[in-house]
Amino acid sequence: DFLARDQLLAQVASGELLAAMSAGAYGFSMASQYNSRPRCAEVMVRGGRFEVVRDRESLEDLVKGERFFKE
Secondary structure: OOOOOOOOOOOOOOOOOOOOOOOHHHOHHHOOOHHHOOOOOEEEEEOOEEEEEEOOOOHHHHHOOOOOOOO
16 A cells, blocks of 8 residues: 655654545545454544544454354
8 A cells, every 4th residue: 555656755753643634445434354453543633623533443342243163
């Protein structure tokens, strides 16, 4: 995957936030949990305000409801 082609991006330091606008498949409704990757949080931004509208998934969320054969 890539963020942009033929674009210069500013240096991002550890702890800074990076927003992917119009993320398509990276939004919750189209996200995949392929390879046991929990889905990330979603943040809604309007003007100068932002709010977490969906918490990120934990590993426990990822396997909740799975069943295994009993020995």
